[in-house]
Amino acid sequence: MSRQTINKTALVLFTVIALLAVGAAAGLWWERNHVPADEKVMPATAAKDGRSVLYWYDPMVPTQKFDKPGKSPFMDMQLVPKYADEGGDASTVKIDPGVAQNLGVRLATVTRAPLDLNVVATGIVNFNERDIAIVQARTGGFVERVARLAPNDVVGSGAFIAELLVPEWAALQQEYLALKAVGDAPLEDAARERMLLGGMPESLIRAVVQTGKVRNRISITAPRAGVIQTLDVRPGMTLMAGQTLARVNGISTVWLDVSVPEAQAGAVLIGQSAEAKFAAFPGKPVQGRVTALLPTLNDAARALRVRVELPNKDGRLRPGLTAQVSLKGAVGESALLVPTEAVIRTGRRALVIVAEAEGRYRPVEVVLGPESGTDTVIVSGLGEGQKIVASGQFLIDSEASLQGIISSTSESAEAMPAPVALHEADAVIKELSGTSVTLAHGPFKTLSMPGMTMAFPLANPQLAKGLKVGDRVRVGVRQTDDGLVVERIERAGGGQ
Structure with a gap:
């Protein structure tokens, strides 16, 4: 091979090697500097329009802030800039x-x-259990006549119920009349006293004295107006002394059994005025007052039972009617x-x-x-x-x-929910065990729960360590689906 041929071959090889080197360098530069369009972060965009970036964040975890752009460590996506002229932060x-x-x-x-401590609740009309009269036979006898009455009938005061024959009364009355005829005043007074002790009403004795005739029959009447709840007398019956004939419930006043939500129970006091509105009587509210806060809650509704007394002069308010009740409270x-x-x-x-x-x-x-x-x-x-x-x-x-x-x-990196605040009150320990404590506590104001004595489960048995019955404590409870649970209990003056 000639020298000229060798030189040409060397030149070609050198050219090829040079081109390969340039290509490799270009490829390396391209690999290092080229980023696909869907992955490129272009901070220069912020510089072009003059907007200042406060920080970068992942829209799925907006509370985590980053000081430079890049890929989110939480999601397969690029961080988003938050600009200063946008105001606020990622939580808005x-x-x-x-x-x-x-x-x-x-x-x-x-x-x-x-x-405004007014409480609005619903109530149901019931009988006034204090306005009850029991009709009884004061002496034994026979029922001769009965009025045409039945339970739930409304009767007036003095209404006839039954007529009794009392044979024993005849002898007492005849004795009295005989002594009266003799004119012996002391004996006459003694005979009159025996008639009274025999069960005769004063009105019947006066009739015997005035007429001089024997009256051994007596009419039983209703002592007050109201509703006959029970009637246990029939013609021909033999009655014993003290036997009940009827039960009459007055309706001049009625009770309204109101269910106040547990959260509003602390706003209700005895003596508060109340206004009841009945769907049966639109535009005619009835004014009453709170007479009692019953000691037990309505378990199904978790509501305080409040008794409101309403006047019922015309008798239109009947047990079973429902009403919307507004309990007027003081300004708090x-x-x-x-x-x-x-x-x-x-x-x-x-x-x-x-x-x-x-x-x-x-x-x-x-x-x-x-x-x-x-x-x-x-x-x-x-x-x-x-x-x-x-x-x-x-x-x-x-x-x-x-x-x-x-x-x-x-706000947190893990977006954990905020802890629930405890509801606190002063109390005295009445009973104590490893898992529960019975407290006579004051009102839990944040729960609108009045003071009472009740048992609470302990969140941790160690809470009872060092405490004893009779200690005055400050207790903190938490509301759960199963009721209130003691989370903190401290002896008054400090120290758990």
Whole structure:
């Protein structure tokens, strides 16, 4: 091979090697610098329009913030920038004012005002159990005649019930008349006393004295107006002394058995005025008053049983009628109030949508107190003067849920729910065991629960360590599906 041929071959090989080197370098550069369009983060976009980025976040975990762009550690997606000119943070949702108007969003203000302790509940009319008369035979005899009556008939005072024949009375009356004819005053007085002891009513004795005739039949009458509940007398019966003939329940007043929700039980007091409205008598409310707070709750409805006494002069209020009852309470201490319709109850917690500037809305978890008229008391979570959504909040809450936004009071990297606040009261230990404690406690104000004596299960048996019967304690309880559970108990003055 000639020298010229060798040189040409070397030149070709060098050229090929050079081209391969350039290609490899170009490929390496392309691999290092080319990113597919669906994975590229372009921070330069922020620089072009002059917008400043506060941080980056994953829309599915909006509370976790990052200081640079990249792929989310939670989801297979790129982090989203949060710009400074957007205001708020990842826990807010922005809605155009025009869209908000179309949604029917209506705002209200968190106010502080005295509590309206009026309670509205339902009640059922019952007999006044204190207005009962028992009709009995004061002496033995035979029933000769009975009025045409039956149980549940309404009778007036003095109405005829039955006529009795009392043979023993004839002898006593004849003895009296004989002594009266003799004119022996002491013996006459003694005979009159024997007639009275024989069971004769004073009216019958006066009739014998005035007429001088024997009267051995007596009419039994109703001692008061009312409803005959029982009637146990028939013609031809032989009665023993003291045997009951009838039971008459007066209806001049009636009792209204009112079921007050457990959460409002603390607002009801004996002596409160009450107004009852009956569907049977529209526009004619009846005024009454609370006469008793019954010691046991209605187990099915978990409601306090309240007795209201109502006048019933015309007798139109009959047992079994239902009424809507308004119990007039005194004005209580001031508290934060929001419209009840503004509260979103999810079952585990309660939310309120707070309206912020520039059409932004934030779901906030709140602790609720009792209802006061059309408002609900806010124990914690909001401040006076804040604007909240009173209408259309469910649509905003749905939008916040779609964006992965959680309430501001439960923000955390793991979005764990906020702990439930304990309800506290002062108490005295009445009984103590390893798993439960019986307390004579004062009112749980945050539950609107009045003071009473009842047993509570202990969340932890160690809570009873060092305590004994008779100790004055401060107790904290938690509401569960099975009732109240003691979570904290401390001896008065400090020390568990």
